[in-house]
Amino acid sequence: MEKSPESRLKIVAILLAISTGVFYISYALVFYFIYVLKDNFFVEMIFPGTIGASLVTLLPIGFLTRGLRNTNFNIGYLMYVAGIILFEFIPIPFLIFLGNFFLGIAYRDIGRLEKNKKLENAGWVASVPFVSFIGFSLCYAYYKSPEEVEKEEEKRKEMEEIKPSPVPYQIGIGKMSSNGDFEFSFYSPREDKILNIKFEDKTINTEIPVKVGKNVVKSRVQIDPLKMVAGNLYNITITFSNGETFTAVVEYIP
Numbered sequence: 001m002e003k004s005p006e007s008r009l010k011i012v013a014i015l016l017a018i019s020t021g022v023f024y025i026s027y028a029l030v031f032y033f034i035y036v037l038k039d040n041f042f043v044e045m046i047f048p049g050t051i052g053a054s055l056v057t058l059l060p061i062g063f064l065t066r067g068l069r070n071t072n073f074n075i076g077y078l079m080y081v082a083g084i085i086l087f088e089f090i091p092i093p094f095l096i097f098l099g100n101f102f103l104g105i106a107y108r109d110i111g112r113l114e115k116n117k118k119l120e121n122a123g124w125v126a127s128v129p130f131v132s133f134i135g136f137s138l139c140y141a142y143y144k145s146p147e148e149v150e151k152e153e154e155k156r157k158e159m160e161e162i163k164p165s166p167v168p169y170q171i172g173i174g175k176m177s178s179n180g181d182f183e184f185s186f187y188s189p190r191e192d193k194i195l196n197i198k199f200e201d202k203t204i205n206t207e208i209p210v211k212v213g214k215n216v217v218k219s220r221v222q223i224d225p226l227k228m229v230a231g232n233l234y235n236i237t238i239t240f241s242n243g244e245t246f247t248a249v250v251e252y253i254p
Contacts, residue, residue, distance in 0.1 A: 076102025
């Protein structure tokens with residue numbers, strides 16, 4: 001499955017950190033060489049190469065963010081690239097500064113939308129010329145893709161379902177396939193072992209370690225698919241090492 005443009009903004013942030021870092025550090029060195037060292041060597045021999053390196057780092061961003069619906073980012077990117085190209089002919093960084101500002105603001109807005117205060121602050125730093133490479137580095141560290149946000153939300157909801165209890169209890173409904181493979185989750189208040197699993201009149205011996213908290217049991221039992229009804233619920237009984245039993249419910253999904 002192809003990732004969304006939003007999912008690639010983490011990689012884009014580090015590319016922007018490299019590009020802006022190369023440009024602004026080189027730009028500062030120009031003044032140092034001209035006004036302090038009184039030497040044009042850096043300006044004539046090295047600076048054009050650093051401008052080219054900054055531009056080359058920017059080019060993949062256009063492909064990574066293709067289809068991105070973020071006005072501030074798209075405007076900022078076009079301005080920044082155009083500013084770098086024009087800087088070779090007209091050494092006035094106004095367009096670069098403006099593009100830099102919009103790019104940083106794009107990450108700030110994402111941070112606000114996702115209630116990610118660290119990313120919001122990193123976006124503010126990234127919008128400021130000469131220190132933007134620090135801000136974009138922080139954006140790389142704090143940015144979370146939509147997939148990561150969704151996984152965190154699922155984990156949060158899952159943790160809300162898990163509540164301490166003195167006895168084991170099932171979490172959700174398990175499932176069983178037509179070849180007898182089944183899976184279910186349950187909460188355990190103690191460490192233990194599952195010694196056998198029983199389905200109808202068939203029992204299998206096993207040694208499955210059990211930890212405190214959520215456990216996922218996956219195994220296989222013999223079934224007769226002709227006697228099973230899709231969508232029906234069936235009981236699976238497990239026996240712990242202390243002799244206690246626990247019954248889990250699974251849905252038959254052929």
